[in-house]
Every structure is written in C-alpha cells, then in structure tokens.
Amino acid sequence: MFGGLGVPELLLILAIVIAIFGAGKLAGIGGALGSSIREFRRNVRDDEPVRPAERAEEPRDTTPRA
Structure with a gap:
C-alpha cells in the first residue's frame, strides 16, 4: 500500500x-x-x-375498560 516506505522513512517524515x-x-x-x-x-x-420493526409503535388505547 505504501510502496517502499519503511520504518526509517516514516520516522523521517514524523x-x-x-x-x-x-x-x-x-x-x-x-x-x-x-x-x-x-x-x-x-x-x-x-x-x-x-x-419497519424499529419504527415507533402506534399509540395504545389507554382508556380504562369497564
């Protein structure tokens, strides 16, 4: 990937x-x-x-049942 860059060359660049x-x-x-x-x-x-499974759920009916 770097061609011929070795440790000495990288240290010089640094x-x-x-x-x-x-x-x-x-x-x-x-x-x-x-x-x-x-x-x-x-x-x-x-x-x-x-x-679709991660979408917000539809609001539930929270009215009390008789």
Whole structure:
C-alpha cells in the first residue's frame, strides 16, 4: 500500500512534521482529527434507514375498560 516506505522513512517524515508544527500543535491536530472521525461515524450510524420493526409503535388505547 505504501510502496517502499519503511520504518526509517516514516520516522523521517514524523521528524519533519514535528519540526514544522511542533509537538503541542501536533497533539492538538491529532485530537481534532480523532474527534472528527468519531463524529463522522456517529452521524453515519444515525443516518441509517429505519427498519419497519424499529419504527415507533402506534399509540395504545389507554382508556380504562369497564
């Protein structure tokens, strides 16, 4: 998938990213990315079509019987 990227190359990329953004900013970016992914998954799960069995039941007759 990554072609020829190995551990040394990934460490070099990580070092460059830390040098550009700084460790504190990088932690904030990671946290924002994680919360964005969680929110996206929650919204996708909530937008699934409702099956007939999961729909709200029709109101019951609650009048007292004689």
